[in-house]
Amino acid sequence: MPVDHRQTRALRVLLDPPNPPLALQLGLQPDIEVVRDLTARPVVALVEEVATAAALLAEDPECRVLVLTGSAHPGLPEAVLAAGAAGLVLRDGPVEDLADSIRRASMGETVIDPSLG
Numbered sequence: 001m002p003v004d005h006r007q008t009r010a011l012r013v014l015l016d017p018p019n020p021p022l023a024l025q026l027g028l029q030p031d032i033e034v035v036r037d038l039t040a041r042p043v044v045a046l047v048e049e050v051a052t053a054a055a056l057l058a059e060d061p062e063c064r065v066l067v068l069t070g071s072a073h074p075g076l077p078e079a080v081l082a083a084g085a086a087g088l089v090l091r092d093g094p095v096e097d098l099a100d101s102i103r104r105a106s107m108g109e110t111v112i113d114p115s116l117g
Contacts, residue, residue, distance in 0.1 A: 011106050014042035014063070016052055025095040032099060038063070043106045044086075046098075050076075053085040064105040072116045087111030 010033040
């Protein structure tokens with residue numbers, strides 16, 4: 001009989017806006033499950049806009065929000081943290097780095113990619 005090795009307590013992650021290629025890559029991580037919306041009670045949400053981070057947190061203050069960006073902009077890390085987000089990470093970096101950032105954020109850490117701070 002096959003044995004399911006996937007952890008039963010996977011980290012639920014929301015992508016806003018949806019990003020099917022990224023969802024597929026993150027879904028390959030053994031401890032991450034990508035969910036469709038806030039009703040699934042995600043532990044971490046990945047968003048692309050600072051305003052989205054604030055709106056998401058207003059709906060679910062317990063969710064940890066990471067803002068994805070393609071490059072550093074002056075004042076962006078400060079704006080992200082001021083909006084209540086848990087951090088700022090690279091959108092196009094290795095998926096393993098993003099998965100690590102998700103794990104760290106889920107444990108309460110503030111995560112700022114070193115190349116963005």
